[in-house]
Amino acid sequence: MMNFYGVTGTIDTPSALSQPDGQLSTTVSHFAGMTRTTLTFQILPRVEGSFRYIKSADLNFGGFRDYYDRSFDISLRIFNETRYFPAVKIGLQDFIGTGLWSAEYIVATKSFGDRVTVTGGLGWGRLATANDLGSPFGARPASVVGKTGGTANYNQWFRGPAAPFAGVSFRATDKLTLLAEYSSDAYLAETGNIARPTSAILDRKSSLNFGVNYRINSAVDVGAYYMYGSTLGLNVNVSLNPYNPPVRGSSGLAPQPVTLRPGRAQNAAAWEKEWALDGDSNARLLAALHRQLEPQGIIVDSLSASADAVQVRVRTGQYDNGAQMLGRVMRSLTAVMPASVETFRIVPVVNGLAASTVTVRRSDIEALEHSPDGEAQLLAVTGFSAAPGRPGPGAALNSDFFPRFTWSLGPYIRQSYFDPQNPFRIETGARLSAAYEPMPGFVLSGSVTKRAYGNIHTSTRIPSSKLPPVRTSTLYYDRQGDPTLERLTAAYYFQPGTNLYGRVTVGYLERMFGGVSAEVLWRPVGSRLALGGELNYARQRAFDGGFGFRDYDVVTGHVSAYYQMKNGFHAQLDVGQYLAGDVGATLGIDREFRNGWKVGAFATMTDVSASDFGEGSFDKGIRVSIPVAWFLGTPNTYKLGTTLRPITRDGGARLSVEGRLYERVRQYHRPTLEDKWGRVWQ
Amino acid sequence: MGAGLAMNRNMGALGRRSIVLCALALLAGCGSEQQRNGLFEIGRSVTRLVGDAGARSGVLGAENLTATDAQLRRSGRPLIKVTRADLGLGAALSMADNKGSAVIWRSADGNTVTLFNGLLIATRGFGNDLASAKVPSVRAGTGDVLREHYYLGGDEVMRRHAFFCDFRDGGRQALNLLGVTFDTDLVVETCTGDIDSFENRYWFNDQGGILKSVQWASPEIGALVIEYVPRDAGAAPFIQQARGPDGVVVISGSLD
Numbered sequence: 031m032m033n034f035y036g037v038t039g040t041i042d043t044p045s046a047l048s049q050p051d052g053q054l055s056t057t058v059s060h061f062a063g064m065t066r067t068t069l070t071f072q073i074l075p076r077v078e079g080s081f082r083y084i085k086s087a088d089l090n091f092g093g094f095r096d097y098y099d100r101s102f103d104i105s106l107r108i109f110n111e112t113r114y115f116p117a118v119k120i121g122l123q124d125f126i127g128t129g130l131w132s133a134e135y136i137v138a139t140k141s142f143g144d145r146v147t148v149t150g151g152l153g154w155g156r157l158a159t160a161n162d163l164g165s166p167f168g169a170r171p172a173s174v175v176g177k178t179g180g181t182a183n184y185n186q187w188f189r190g191p192a193a194p195f196a197g198v199s200f201r202a203t204d205k206l207t208l209l210a211e212y213s214s215d216a217y218l219a220e221t222g223n224i225a226r227p228t229s230a231i232l233d234r235k236s237s238l239n240f241g242v243n244y245r246i247n248s249a250v251d252v253g254a255y256y257m258y259g260s261t262l263g264l265n266v267n268v269s270l271n272p273y274n275p276p277v278r279g280s281s282g283l284a285p286q287p288v289t290l291r292p293g294r295a296q297n298a299a300a301w302e303k304e305w306a307l308d309g310d311s312n313a314r315l316l317a318a319l320h321r322q323l324e325p326q327g328i329i330v331d332s333l334s335a336s337a338d339a340v341q342v343r344v345r346t347g348q349y350d351n352g353a354q355m356l357g358r359v360m361r362s363l364t365a366v367m368p369a370s371v372e373t374f375r376i377v378p379v380v381n382g383l384a385a386s387t388v389t390v391r392r393s394d395i396e397a398l399e400h401s402p403d404g405e406a407q408l409l410a411v412t413g414f415s416a417a418p419g420r421p422g423p424g425a426a427l428n429s430d431f432f433p434r435f436t437w438s439l440g441p442y443i444r445q446s447y448f449d450p451q452n453p454f455r456i457e458t459g460a461r462l463s464a465a466y467e468p469m470p471g472f473v474l475s476g477s478v479t480k481r482a483y484g485n486i487h488t489s490t491r492i493p494s495s496k497l498p499p500v501r502t503s504t505l506y507y508d509r510q511g512d513p514t515l516e517r518l519t520a521a522y523y524f525q526p527g528t529n530l531y532g533r534v535t536v537g538y539l540e541r542m543f544g545g546v547s548a549e550v551l552w553r554p555v556g557s558r559l560a561l562g563g564e565l566n567y568a569r570q571r572a573f574d575g576g577f578g579f580r581d582y583d584v585v586t587g588h589v590s591a592y593y594q595m596k597n598g599f600h601a602q603l604d605v606g607q608y609l610a611g612d613v614g615a616t617l618g619i620d621r622e623f624r625n626g627w628k629v630g631a632f633a634t635m636t637d638v639s640a641s642d643f644g645e646g647s648f649d650k651g652i653r654v655s656i657p658v659a660w661f662l663g664t665p666n667t668y669k670l671g672t673t674l675r676p677i678t679r680d681g682g683a684r685l686s687v688e689g690r691l692y693e694r695v696r697q698y699h700r701p702t703l704e705d706k707w708g709r710v711w712q
Numbered sequence: 713m714g715a716g717l718a719m720n721r722n723m724g725a726l727g728r729r730s731i732v733l734c735a736l737a738l739l740a741g742c743g744s745e746q747q748r749n750g751l752f753e754i755g756r757s758v759t760r761l762v763g764d765a766g767a768r769s770g771v772l773g774a775e776n777l778t779a780t781d782a783q784l785r786r787s788g789r790p791l792i793k794v795t796r797a798d799l800g801l802g803a804a805l806s807m808a809d810n811k812g813s814a815v816i817w818r819s820a821d822g823n824t825v826t827l828f829n830g831l832l833i834a835t836r837g838f839g840n841d842l843a844s845a846k847v848p849s850v851r852a853g854t855g856d857v858l859r860e861h862y863y864l865g866g867d868e869v870m871r872r873h874a875f876f877c878d879f880r881d882g883g884r885q886a887l888n889l890l891g892v893t894f895d896t897d898l899v900v901e902t903c904t905g906d907i908d909s910f911e912n913r914y915w916f917n918d919q920g921g922i923l924k925s926v927q928w929a930s931p932e933i934g935a936l937v938i939e940y941v942p943r944d945a946g947a948a949p950f951i952q953q954a955r956g957p958d959g960v961v962v963i964s965g966s967l968d
Contacts, residue, residue, distance in 0.1 A: 272866075273865075273866040273867050274866050275866055277839035277840060278839065278840045278863070278864055278865065278866050278932075279839060279840060279841050279843070279863075279864045280836075280837070280839070280841075281837060281838060281839030282822075282837065283822040283837060284818065284822050284823050284824040284836035284837035285836065287808055287809030287816045288809075289809075290811060399811075399814075400811070400814045400826065400828065400833060400834070400844070401844065402833075402844045402845055402846035402860055402862060403844060403862050403870065403872065404844050405843070405844075405862075405870050406870065623867070623868075624867060624868035624869070625866075625867075625868050663839050705868065706868065708843075708864045708868050708869060708870045709864065709868075711843070711844070712836060712841070712843075712864075
């Protein structure tokens, strides 16, 4: 059950329960002019993290009529519930925000039967403003709410008065739950009882809250509550769990059957190898394979066959699951290749860059098609090795595909968050994009957008910054750049050596910068570790989104280390010089599920001081990405997602160049393919 | 995650979804064939979904069968009729691949079932599919026989689920197979396992081939009624069958 803070709890206080592992919940709650929107992720079975945006309407606090605040929470369940002992959780609320909502707690919850839970806890900070029991761990240092914020206020944690809170829930039916609680939050600021002036927006007559929660379906529940003896509260929660897709497995077109070769004894002629001497054989086989795969969304870049082996380069714009694509290619190869070809070397290509070589014996494919647990058996006999530097000798290039010109005209959406005047701004319009690929690995591409509707550009919040305005000038681009040339680049992807991948991009790299970007990545196919480096010269573009430039330029670049952990967590550390010329490091941790769901957080510390950085003190944020295929059940590479920064400033900003190597190349390396292998026969 | 949430809400309410999706379809835009990007592709996928929701109710993914039994018998090629027991909607599947014991049957819209000596060992394209299976041989009177099914979980991990099954004699039955009557022996298989319990039924002809069966595929798909379509050849309908090297008779499975 999600409480008004969007974390697991009773009504306005937390409990020691948790959400199912991986659960991603969005909760919107409202009472007494306070609207809280919270995104909560069950990071690990015992760890829950939240990001929250609160609007306190008409609070008249800190010089703002409506006061907006962003906060992060984290909680850890230290004991699981046992037969006699309750679950126990320890939590921090608003622990790196501006501190208006800061609280800490330790809470215990015991369930009785499967319908009743009882919760009792001890709160500090905000959760100890009503009926406290004294200060067990010393006085709480005064905080300066509403200053720069953004640093962990750890000197306050569990300091000052502590007060008890309690809650009880009764699940009356499968859908309906009754809740009651005793809250230890006096809402001092909201009742006009703090030293700094505020307008009272809540009349707190009681410490007791009551309510009902109704579960509409597995994803959505709503609640109605009587809060603090004076006002009505409402709460809506939408929860999705990556482990519970609408459809498990693929519901698209079934794959083609594996084609068996005739017995060598029955049909010796079919096994002869003379075909390989024919100079046109590669082109003929490529055309035949193209006919099989193109309708399934797979493009054959090139093919090179000898009497007993074939190397084929393939790419897809459709399969988010690399193993599923490989399985389809294997099946089609059995239908196309002459009987003497026993070894299939499939080279998946991303952006013209060969990512790896996946080697399978044809006999294994034939033998395992109908085997119980054929996925695991096929994996056991599949080889993963480095991508070859270039297509095999005498390779036929897909002349249906190269040179290739593609274009599209479609909609785009841009979002802007947390402007105090309007915390969610959106813009939509048309995007025309085109790409020309004269040969694999060399791509000329660009896109132009024209706004149709939007209120991002109408913001009047004039940003000020002590650093070069590399990101705070976004508003000027929104205002003056319509239509805008988003990108116009020439990119070349290549392999400088074994296990090495390279990229050079020149042109208008992103909406705000143009220049030159060069990157190199080292990652063996079976490795969980990758190392990379990127060097850019970037010049700030003119606000009008045209071809002009402003007079700010910078050399920016990073060395990066990436590590893919076995449990699905990914860590990335970048060290280098950022867009505003500041020097520092970014650490990002993401949890990626096998189906492609990804939830993560990042933080950047540079040599810019907190006061020069401005509000927020340093750059940080969370990011969420959900594959569309998860909703649809059919293969699709598009992802829905966003990066949420409490505030965008100029420190710790990175160039946003397309085609960064790691995420692309990794999709076809052994650790990721093994995670996806369950769909190889789908 | 604006777009993401909008999407979730739409998953629930079909009515509202249609409106949003039609708007998306208008916005979906156009482009060269290979370009599959962003909202463009969502718009297309979702329009397809809505179209589908109107035209069919997700049986086999196929449209409900409109051909009559007599028309199916006259088709002149090997066919099976597969009906989802829970929905009562069926489709005619034609033979896509024949490797003797294992035969793959494909519906017009590209879903497949794989039968091994007549026993269901895989489905594809339905969603929540039976990935693979190790099935026991059907012999009345045997008990506590192991049956193994493999399913891909929501966590993308392939898992084995074991069932223990008893086979009993269901007696001699006159079976009406798409309008043609056959004398058959019924064998009933009762299975219990960790994720579900189910009952399969098999109607054998006198040569030992399975003419009709009701076989459980997965908790979400439920049971499939699988009927071989007898073929009208002149006056008398016949069943195409062959005996494999293992002595098992496979219906519609010519072993040439």
